[in-house]
Amino acid sequence: MFLSFDSFVLAASTATLAAEPAAREHADVVEFRMDLADDPLAELDDYDGTLPLLVTNRASWEGGESEADEEGRLASLERAARYDAVVAVDVELNALETTRGVTAAERLRESNVAVIASVHDFERTPATSELRRLLHEAATVGDVGKVAVTANSRHDALRLLEATHAATAWGDTVATMGMGEAGKHTRAVAPVYGSKIGYAPVHAGEETAPGQYDLESLAHLTESL
Numbered sequence: 757m758f759l760s761f762d763s764f765v766l767a768a769s770t771a772t773l774a775a776e777p778a779a780r781e782h783a784d785v786v787e788f789r790m791d792l793a794d795d796p797l798a799e800l801d802d803y804d805g806t807l808p809l810l811v812t813n814r815a816s817w818e819g820g821e822s823e824a825d826e827e828g829r830l831a832s833l834e835r836a837a838r839y840d841a842v843v844a845v846d847v848e849l850n851a852l853e854t855t856r857g858v859t860a861a862e863r864l865r866e867s868n869v870a871v872i873a874s875v876h877d878f879e880r881t882p883a884t885s886e887l888r889r890l891l892h893e894a895a896t897v898g899d900v901g902k903v904a905v906t907a908n909s910r911h912d913a914l915r916l917l918e919a920t921h922a923a924t925a926w927g928d929t930v931a932t933m934g935m936g937e938a939g940k941h942t943r944a945v946a947p948v949y950g951s952k953i954g955y956a957p958v959h960a961g962e963e964t965a966p967g968q969y970d971l972e973s974l975a976h977l978t979e980s981l
């Protein structure tokens with residue numbers, strides 16, 4: 757199945773698919789963080805939930821916990837994409853720009869899943885021109901271009917929202933979120949400016965990135981805005 761991301765998708769981020777029943781009420785999809793799971797492919801084998809899955813196997817060089825080499829990491833994403841429940845796969849933009857990453861993207865598309873090309877910055881919000889360039893590049897390489905950056909001020913948050921608006925206005929499908937306290941509100945507001953994916957843990961205390969709302973809170977905020 758393919759998810760087109762033409763309207764906002766709320767993803768419940770989790771290290772285990774056992775969390776899926778608790779996510780059903782508020783989430784559209786589950787983001788399964790394979791890099792945080794003990795045996796992700798075994799969990800996919802056993803999965804019988806109702807929510808479709810977006811899978812991520814975040815590289816350590818991009819702030820994740822995957823310990824596999826690039827070949828192993830991308831190969832497990834390709835395997836995951838062959839499960840019927842998987843509708844989208846997150847791959848780092850930097851990985852997609854390698855020869856192995858290009859092959860991975862081809863294989864993922866053969867499995868009919870959407871490719872989310874992602875960029876993370878756990879320290880800062882890049883300059884506005886760089887933010888725009890990254891969003892456009894990611895949205896060109898992937899079906900969705902995602903940029904998660906750390907906002908250190910309200911101004912950073914505003915620049916992220918502005919770049920989201922601009923990218924959406926020129927026709928790119930993007931997802932953005934400001935990490936950290938100063939960026940927290942962008943998780944609720946960015947969808948108003950065109951961001952197509954929001955991420956939240958099912959329960960408070962299970963965050964997969966700094967400054968996330970819990971799922972129920974983000975669902976209420978995005979619905980009311």
Ligand SMILES: O=C1C[C@@](O)(C(=O)O)C[C@@H](O)[C@@H]1O
Nearest residue numbers: 769812904933935955964965
């Ligand atoms: O890339 C993202 C976005 C995210 O980092 C966030 O800031 O909500 C959370 C991650 O689980 C996800 O893979």
